[in-house]
Amino acid sequence: xxxxxxxxxxxxxxxxxxxxxxxxxxxxxxxxxxxxxxxxxxxxxxxxxxxxxxxxxxxxxxxxxxxxxxxxxxxxxxxxxxxxxxxxxxxxxxxxxxxxxxxxxxxxxxxxxxxxxxxxxxxxxxxxxxxxxxxxxxxxxxxxxxxxxxxxxxxxxxxxxxxxxxxxxxxxx
Amino acid sequence: xxxxxxxxxxxxxxxxxxxxxxxxxxxxxxxxxxxxxxxxxxxxxxxxxxxxxxxxxxxxxxxxxxxxxxxxxxxxxxxxxxxxxxxxxxxxxxxxxxxxxxxxxxxxxxxxxxxxxxxxxxxxxxxxxxxxxxxxxxxxxxxxxxxxxxxxxxxxxxxxxxxxxxxxxxxxxxxxxxxxxxxxxxxxxxxxxxxxxxxxxxxxxxxxxxxxxxxxxxxxxxxxxxxxxxxxxxxxxxxxxxxxxxxxxxxxxxxxxxxxxxxxxxxxxxxxxxxxxxxxxxxxxxxxxxxxxxxxxxxxxxxxxxxxxxxxxxxxxxxxxxxxxxxxxxxxxxxxxxxxxxxxxxxxxx
Numbered sequence: 001x002x003x004x005x006x007x008x009x010x011x012x013x014x015x016x017x018x019x020x021x022x023x024x025x026x027x028x029x030x031x032x033x034x035x036x037x038x039x040x041x042x043x044x045x046x047x048x049x050x051x052x053x054x055x056x057x058x059x060x061x062x063x064x065x066x067x068x069x070x071x072x073x074x075x076x077x078x079x080x081x082x083x084x085x086x087x088x089x090x091x092x093x094x095x096x097x098x099x100x101x102x103x104x105x106x107x108x109x110x111x112x113x114x115x116x117x118x119x120x121x122x123x124x125x126x127x128x129x130x131x132x133x134x135x136x137x138x139x140x141x142x143x144x145x146x147x148x149x150x151x152x153x154x155x156x157x158x159x160x161x162x163x164x165x166x167x168x169x170x171x172x173x
Numbered sequence: 174x175x176x177x178x179x180x181x182x183x184x185x186x187x188x189x190x191x192x193x194x195x196x197x198x199x200x201x202x203x204x205x206x207x208x209x210x211x212x213x214x215x216x217x218x219x220x221x222x223x224x225x226x227x228x229x230x231x232x233x234x235x236x237x238x239x240x241x242x243x244x245x246x247x248x249x250x251x252x253x254x255x256x257x258x259x260x261x262x263x264x265x266x267x268x269x270x271x272x273x274x275x276x277x278x279x280x281x282x283x284x285x286x287x288x289x290x291x292x293x294x295x296x297x298x299x300x301x302x303x304x305x306x307x308x309x310x311x312x313x314x315x316x317x318x319x320x321x322x323x324x325x326x327x328x329x330x331x332x333x334x335x336x337x338x339x340x341x342x343x344x345x346x347x348x349x350x351x352x353x354x355x356x357x358x359x360x361x362x363x364x365x366x367x368x369x370x371x372x373x374x375x376x377x378x379x380x381x382x383x384x385x386x387x388x389x390x391x392x393x394x395x396x397x398x399x400x401x402x403x404x405x406x407x408x409x410x411x412x413x414x415x416x417x418x419x420x421x422x423x424x425x426x427x428x429x430x431x432x433x434x435x436x437x438x439x440x441x442x443x444x445x446x447x448x449x450x451x452x453x454x455x456x457x458x459x460x461x462x463x464x465x466x467x468x469x470x471x472x473x474x475x476x477x478x479x480x481x482x483x484x485x486x487x488x489x490x491x492x493x494x495x496x497x498x499x500x501x502x503x504x505x506x507x508x509x510x511x512x513x514x515x516x517x518x519x520x521x522x523x
Binding site: 056059060061063064066067068112121124125126127128129130131 | 346347348349352394395396399400401457459460461465497501504505508510516517518
């Protein structure tokens with residue numbers, strides 16, 4: 001009985017030991033980029049979940065404040081938006097990075113004379129209960145998470161563009 | 174006194190005890206916490222002493238609708254007792270309404286200072302705090318005019334402290350204005366109850382002293398880190414509580430919760446309020462909750478004695494707390510965050 005043997009072509013480019021070293025490097029880079037893209041997707045989903053958790057917690061804290069004050073409407077709602085002008089304590093700016101532009105939060109110090117007011121006191125008055133202070137911390141953390149989300153999305157878009165360009169380049173060779 | 178009391182107010186006391194017996198028990202709260210939607214909550218509530226309070230509601234079930242209907246029921250019960258009362262119970266019942274009037278006035282002052290529409294503000298007011306001149310407030314264009322022209326003829330006028338700066342009311346924090354009015358109200362109510370004498374004086378002075386201490390400690394803690402001076406904080410502390418003047422002076426100048434706790438530790442019962450608070454990092458169980466639990470316990474104990482007006486005050490307080498608990502449970506269900514649904518304030522009626 002004879003077995004059919006496929007002819008062995010030493011120049012077959014599908015054989016790993018016969019592939020072009022430059023293409024090999026390109027494919028490794030593509031693999032790295034794809035892995036990076038999946039990591040970014042995972043990070044994005046985790047951040048989305050955290051932001052949802054923080055927002056939900058803050059909503060529940062608001063319900064708790066209403067329970068304490070025995071009112072569905074608290075005076076703070078009658079005061080918003082504030083008639084007295086004030087300056088934002090938190091600014092979001094864009095900065096350059098290795099792969100593109102990223103968002104960065106700048107927090108300015110509280111200075112009532114220059115109009116930089118503490119947000120929780122500006123909204124809820126001078127006598128702020130504990131749960132509103134905790135809600136304020138949740139909110140600030142939420143802000144950090146959202147900016148981080150935006151940066152990851154930008155990096156993800158940039159990575160996808162790199163992948164597409166690299167694929168096009170490899171297909172052309 | 175008991176014979177005279179029964180002749181005048183026996184019927185109303187019996188009625189109030191009946192209302193209190195119809196309040197939600199532990200088993201009713203368990204039923205509510207197991208509901209999966211707001212429709213289930215409404216059906217469960219209708220199975221209790223509340224009855225068909227949602228009968229006429231055709232709108233989508235939401236927390237606001239539930240809260241509105243519960244509030245209307247409380248208003249009905251209060252109005253019935255008030256309209257069938259004779260003096261001095263009538264005045265006593267009016268005193269129960271004054272905090273709501275103060276809250277409504279604070280809301281209107283806050284809105285006027287920020288040029289909000291009066292129609293929108295009036296819709297946000299609590300119905301128990303409505304008074305005849307509330308509609309006339311619309312003519313006031315600023316808060317100073319509000320006090321001088323409109324509120325001067327209302328029951329709230331006597332609670333306005335003479336040293337409150339009317340001309341700078343626009344820049345004064347509305348919470349500070351409310352604290353001043355509330356202090357004056359509490360001290361006036363305390364004096365009124367003391368004059369009534371008998372069981373009423375004994376029961377009400379105890380409840381109001383606790384309320385005064387609670388206000389003092391809460392204001393002291395909430396003012397930490399603010400720019401309110403020690404002298405201004407002291408002006409907001411009611412003086413009719415169990416805490417002596419030396420404790421009030423000490424707390425007015427403290428900017429640390431631990432030091433306030435040390436002052437409270439000297440007086441039996443108040444230091445325990447601060448225990449284990451730092452373990453709850455989510456802000457669900459705070460000092461305010463501890464005080465609400467103690468208040469519930471004291472109000473239930475009021476019903477152990479007869480022939481006094483304290484049961485009317487305690488019933489309204491307990492009913493308000495019950496409404497808040499139901500609203501809290503509804504909020505947890507509406508937001509699908511049922512892991513915190515058991516954080517309502519228990520009322521030890523069983």
